[in-house]
Amino acid sequence: MLIVTGYLYVAPAELARFMTHLKALANVTRQRDGNISYDAAVDDADTGRLLLSERWADQAALAAHLNADETVQFVNQWIGRMRADIRKYDALNERDLMED
Structure with missing residues (x-):
């Protein structure tokens, strides 16, 4: 499993429109093969910072999402008006929170 997480930044004045898109x-995205979860939440509306959290079954599923028409259109629509600090992590030892 891959975990993708980090922050997105947009101008506070554009936050509502960005969230709609x-x-x-x-x-x-949640309907795509290999998607486990795809969520974003406003972390700080005053600065336009959002927290992004995604989980994917594998790299092929993530790559298909990143290259999908809707994703490319979204990025192209917001390029130059959003900035991202997002990282990808391999989850090799998944278990319940309370397990050692």
């Missing part, structure tokens, strides 16, 4: 992308 991101929610539409999320609805499509």
Whole structure:
């Protein structure tokens, strides 16, 4: 499993519009093969910072998402008006929170 997480930044004045577009992308993304979860939340509205959290079955599923028409259109629509600090992690030892 891959975990993708980090921050997205947009101008506070554009946050509502950005969230509308991101929610539409999320609805499509959650239906994609290999998607386990895809979530974003406003972390600080005053600075336009959002927290992004995604889980993917494997790299092929993530790559298909990143290259999908809807994802490319979203990025192209917001390029230059959003910035991201997002990282990808391999989850090799998944277990319940309370397990050692």
